[in-house]
Amino acid sequence: xxxxxxxxxxxxxxxxxxxxxxxxxxxxxxxxxxxxxxxxxxxxxxxxxxxxxxxxxxxxxxxxxxxxxxxxxxxxxxxxxxxxxxxxxxxxxxxxxxxxxxxxxxxxxxxxxxxxxxxxxxxxxxxxxxxxxxxxxxxxxxxxxxxxxxx
Numbered sequence: 549x550x551x552x553x554x555x556x557x558x559x560x561x562x563x564x565x566x567x568x569x570x571x572x573x574x575x576x577x578x579x580x581x582x583x584x585x586x587x588x589x590x591x592x593x594x595x596x597x598x599x600x601x602x603x604x605x606x607x608x609x610x611x612x613x614x615x616x617x618x619x620x621x622x623x624x625x626x627x628x629x630x631x632x633x634x635x636x637x638x639x640x641x642x643x644x645x646x647x648x649x650x651x652x653x654x655x656x657x658x659x660x661x662x663x664x665x666x667x668x669x670x671x672x673x674x675x676x677x678x679x680x681x682x683x684x685x686x687x688x689x690x691x692x693x694x695x696x697x698x699x
Contacts, residue, residue, distance in 0.1 A: 554587040554628075587627040591668070592634065596620040600636050601657070601674075605646035612645060615652060615675040626665040634665075643674060652677050 564578045598614045606612060624634060640660040645653075654673040661667060 554585070557584045557586060558582070559584075587629075589625050590628050590631055591623050591625050592631045594622045594624060594634070594636050594639070596622060596636055596639070596641050596657070600641050602640070602642040604642055604644045607645065607648070607678075609681045610645070610648075610650070610678050611681050612676050612678045615677050618674070620657065620672060621669065622659075622671070623668045624661065624665055625668055626662075630662065630664050639667075643676070645676065645678065648678055650679050 559582045561580045561582065562578055563573060563580050567573070597619055598617065603612065622639075624631065624639075626634075640658075642658050643655045644658070645655065648655075652675060654675055657671050657674050659667060659671065
């Protein structure tokens with residue numbers, strides 16, 4: 549994790565000097581007080597593997613596999629309190645296999661981050677292979693197959 553310092557600032561602003569001609573303040577208070585907590589942007593590194601990824605919209609009677617094992621390094625930026633407990637699962641890594649037919653496909657890895665965070669790493673496409681489930685087998689939620697034996 550990269551660390552920079554944080555600081556607090558307090559300012560008083562005379563509002564009357566910013567008013568256009570013909571505009572006045574209601575009441576006698578012309579000073580506004582501004583208190584700011586300034587926090588440094590920090591970076592933290594995370595790694596996403598195949599087991600971290602949720603697969604969405606796998607078609608009926610289809611199964612899938614990742615073509616190769618991978619580790620995707622990510623750098624996430626934000627303020628320290630937002631990064632302290634950030635886990636890979638908080639990024640909600642997922643891929644969608646909607647409307648894909650059998651064969652190899654490059655799919656986009658989708659990540660979800662709070663608006664206070666940003667991912668500064670380019671996210672690569674992931675290569676998956678889809679195939680039809682052979683007759684007599686059923687897919688599980690993970691895309692694996694189970695054989696049903698009829699007597």
